[in-house]
Amino acid sequence: MTAIESEGRRAELLKRIGSSFGTEPRIAEDGTAWISVPAGDLGKYLALARDDGFDHCSAISVTDWPEEEAFELTYHLWSYAGRVLLTVKSRIDRRKATVDSAVPLWGPSAGIHERELHELFGVRFSGNPDLAPLFLESWDGPPPFRKDFDWRAYVRETFYEEDDPREQSYWD
Amino acid sequence: MSKATGTETTRESQHAADGFDLYFGPVHPGSGNFGVKLRLEGERVIAARADPGYLHRGFEKLMEYRTPMQNAVLSDRLCILESLNWNLVHAEAVDRLCGMEIPERARYIRVILAELSRIQSHIIWYGVLSKALGFDTGFKVAFGYRDYVLDLFEFVTGGRVYPAGYLCPGGVRRDFPQGAKKRIEDLLAKMVKMLREFEAYDSKTIAARCRGVGVLSLDEALRLGATGPVLRASGLAADVRRDAPYEIYDELDFEIPTREEGDAFARSIIRRREIEESIRIVRQALDRLPAEPLPPVKPKVAGRIPEGEVYVRNEIARGEAAVYMRSVGEDRPYRCKIRGPDLLHMIPVLEHLLVGAEVADVPAIYWSLNICPADMDR
Numbered sequence: 377m378t379a380i381e382s383e384g385r386r387a388e389l390l391k392r393i394g395s396s397f398g399t400e401p402r403i404a405e406d407g408t409a410w411i412s413v414p415a416g417d418l419g420k421y422l423a424l425a426r427d428d429g430f431d432h433c434s435a436i437s438v439t440d441w442p443e444e445e446a447f448e449l450t451y452h453l454w455s456y457a458g459r460v461l462l463t464v465k466s467r468i469d470r471r472k473a474t475v476d477s478a479v480p481l482w483g484p485s486a487g488i489h490e491r492e493l494h495e496l497f498g499v500r501f502s503g504n505p506d507l508a509p510l511f512l513e514s515w516d517g518p519p520p521f522r523k524d525f526d527w528r529a530y531v532r533e534t535f536y537e538e539d540d541p542r543e544q545s546y547w548d
Numbered sequence: 549m550s551k552a553t554g555t556e557t558t559r560e561s562q563h564a565a566d567g568f569d570l571y572f573g574p575v576h577p578g579s580g581n582f583g584v585k586l587r588l589e590g591e592r593v594i595a596a597r598a599d600p601g602y603l604h605r606g607f608e609k610l611m612e613y614r615t616p617m618q619n620a621v622l623s624d625r626l627c628i629l630e631s632l633n634w635n636l637v638h639a640e641a642v643d644r645l646c647g648m649e650i651p652e653r654a655r656y657i658r659v660i661l662a663e664l665s666r667i668q669s670h671i672i673w674y675g676v677l678s679k680a681l682g683f684d685t686g687f688k689v690a691f692g693y694r695d696y697v698l699d700l701f702e703f704v705t706g707g708r709v710y711p712a713g714y715l716c717p718g719g720v721r722r723d724f725p726q727g728a729k730k731r732i733e734d735l736l737a738k739m740v741k742m743l744r745e746f747e748a749y750d751s752k753t754i755a756a757r758c759r760g761v762g763v764l765s766l767d768e769a770l771r772l773g774a775t776g777p778v779l780r781a782s783g784l785a786a787d788v789r790r791d792a793p794y795e796i797y798d799e800l801d802f803e804i805p806t807r808e809e810g811d812a813f814a815r816s817i818i819r820r821r822e823i824e825e826s827i828r829i830v831r832q833a834l835d836r837l838p839a840e841p842l843p844p845v846k847p848k849v850a851g852r853i854p855e856g857e858v859y860v861r862n863e864i865a866r867g868e869a870a871v872y873m874r875s876v877g878e879d880r881p882y883r884c885k886i887r888g889p890d891l892l893h894m895i896p897v898l899e900h901l902l903v904g905a906e907v908a909d910v911p912a913i914y915w916s917l918n919i920c921p922a923d924m925d926r
Contacts, residue, residue: 435887484896485773
């Protein structure tokens with residue numbers, strides 16, 4: 377593919393997203409496309425992106441905003457033919473953190489990211505057949521990557537003795 | 549162990565008539581910190597369940613507590629086997645958030661070191677695969693050559709395995725030392741000789757054990773999220789360096805090797821071809837390396853990271869690596885999501901390939917994916 381062909385396909389794909397999503401994505405300086413959608417329609421928009429040719433689910437991530445009681449989900453999607461990186465963002469209620477799984481769209485490649493986010497942030501992906509913990513053993517505390525979980529305090533209280541002079545510095 | 553896993557079985561059922569459980573890892577030589585639970589029926593694997601978590605250090609959370617220069621050092625540890633490549637992904641994320649101008653010479657140095665790191669990582673893969681196949685000569689030859697690359701890393705960055713954030717936000721930590729160019733040229737000559745040796749072994753051990761083993765079709769590769777050499781061995785010419793060029797890759801001339809077979813042998817050919825391409829890239833970059841010396845690095849990133857978010861992708865030796873960084877204008881990132889190729893290769897892809905395989909083929913499949921538990925667990 378020459379550079380001109382590649383640029384043509386890219387422009388065409390961006391146009392297609394604009395019309396199927398009903399809104400133009402924001403194009404960042406580095407050429408990546410970003411679009412925010414309401415939580416209720418997330419599944420619908422992700423399916424549109426899949427149909428538009430985003431065949432690779434590069435990653436799914438969660439950003440925690442405890443003060444606003446929100447989780448921001450970001451789906452980073454790549455199109456091998458169109459060579460566009462699209463990030464679909466959506467905010468969901470942190471207290472009822474449940475969304476539809478993207479496994480029907482991207483298969484296990486989306487499923488494994490969801491499995492990780494379920495363990496580390498406590499987001500439930502309904503329809504994902506496998507949300508077993510990946511990393512933590514015998515863990516019954518809160519999901520540890522949430523902003524309101526203080527790692528340092530947890531480690532100090534679990535593993536260090538305040539009255540042990542050698543471990544005093546951890547408590548100062 | 550209270551971890552809920554799909555194929556968890558009781559001791560009684562291990563000896564049940566319908567199969568036998570075999571734990572492959574987590575202290576298997578060459579793998580380390582990762583295991584797969586296999587269920588066997590005779591010599592055939594009927595179920596496989598990956599068991600990650602032995603190397604989970606919580607990098608994403610650690611980075612929320614640290615400034616970019618501290619995180620640059622931390623990013624070394626994302627994958628022991630290709631620390632310079634991870635350095636670069638992290639540095640680029642911060643660069644883009646801060647809108648930093650990188651000096652031309654620093655961009656060349658970044659690419660030269662990233663490619664040498666790719667070569668070095670592929671050498672480790674060759675050595676470990678050989679070891680797994682009972683081919684000790686290949687292992688020793690490969691690790692012998694790897695040391696030449698490490699000598700160069702030590703000369704340039706100060707560290708053999710961990711460069712301590714040499715490729716840092718804003719460029720590189722310091723300029724090439726006197727004589728670096730000559731030493732890199734000498735190193736490349738050694739790498740060419742090494743490839744010839746690898747080729748000479750081909751028709752024997754590696755081909756005999758890998759051909760037709762662990763076949764991954766293109767559709768399956770896409771569905772399971774394979775990237776990098778694993779995807780290219782199944783027939784798709786996808787490479788971030790060409791599809792979404794970063795640094796100076798759009799100015800360089802190199803090829804993306806692909807194969808159609810999708811088996812363990814195809815994956816091994818791809819990696820060797822990639823070493824050749826990396827040698828080409830380093831030679832071109834050395835030829836065009838701007839002469840003007842770099843000013844000493846001032847760690848000016850000690851200040852605030854402007855508010856914003858980026859998703860930066862790089863092609864590292866194992867596949868697609870990416871960092872999603874979100875900043876709210878503080879001196880440390882608010883969120884740093886790390887996407888490594890091995891979470892995909894070591895869980896969905898590996899589990900898929902092992903089911904139906906002969907137990908004797910497990911090592912060939914396992915190491916043909918060039919796995920790294922450090923980048924999977926993070």
